[in-house]
Amino acid sequence: MFDRVRRRRAARRVRPGDGRALQPFRWWQLLGRALFHLPPSGPHEPEWSVDIRHWQDQASGSVTADLYRDGLCEARSALPAAFPVGDGRIEVAMSGFGVKRCHLVSADGSERQLSPDPRSAEGRRARFDRRHPAASSVIGVVSIALVLSGVLSLAVYLVETVSRIPPIAESVGVIAAPIDLPTWSTVASTVGAAVGSTERALRLRYHWLDAAGN
Structure with a gap:
């Protein structure tokens, strides 16, 4: 039921496009644009x-995506979006680190991820994965480790903070971190988690832990 409500709300955000032509992807747009x-x-x-700009649209105040049919803008929507396409829909969503979803969902419920433009950051990461699968797997493992490190650091901080609340402290005592980490270590953990989540976003591997670790 929740999914149906979410899809209906996303469908209501879709607006007609203006028919403009799709601009080719340029190298200087790597940090601010995604194209699938x-x-x-x-x-x-x-x-x-699907053309996604990572910054907010001035008119709507939110991040938007444009849907192009044969190179001409057919529709626009604030994210998350659900563009009707044939007998299915293209669902688009972003996290704080990049695109987390750009899939065609057919009427039977099957899903297919759209292909990133070869010149985009997502496309370059996909090409690296095809050409260097072993190195790509290592990078993927490292990114997961960085995210989990951020999650662990946050969990330790929250536990200690909550345990200092007077009623809890009187009941179970203050639960201090086993190791007093220096400030630079905490900052490094946060930065590392952000880097790991960004790398995972380039592969559309978003998980709620990516947000929790940051």
Whole structure:
């Protein structure tokens, strides 16, 4: 039920596009733009593209995505978005670190992730994964470790903070961290978690722990 309500709300945010042509991806847009494509599924089917700018739209005050049909802007929506496409929809959502979802959801519930533009940051990360799978796997493991380190650091801080509340402190005592970490270590853990979450966002591997670790 919650998913149906969420989808209806996302569908209501969709507005008609202005028909402008899709701009090619430029290298200087790596940090502020994401571009995904859905190639035609048949000889008479259109190509769909989703263009996402990571900053807020001045008119709506939120991050928006534009849907392109054969290179022309067909629709626009604030995120999270659910663009109707044929007998399905393209769902788009962002986290604080990048795109966390850009999938075609068919009427039968099956999902297919759109392909990132080869020149985008997501596309470059996907190409690195294809060319260097072993190194890519190592980077993936490191990014998970960085995120978990941030989660652990936050958990220790929260436990100690909550235990200092007078009623709790009188009942169970103050639970201090086993190791008094220096400030630079805490900052490094936070930065590392952000780096790890950003790397995972480039692969659309978002998990709620990414937000918790930061």
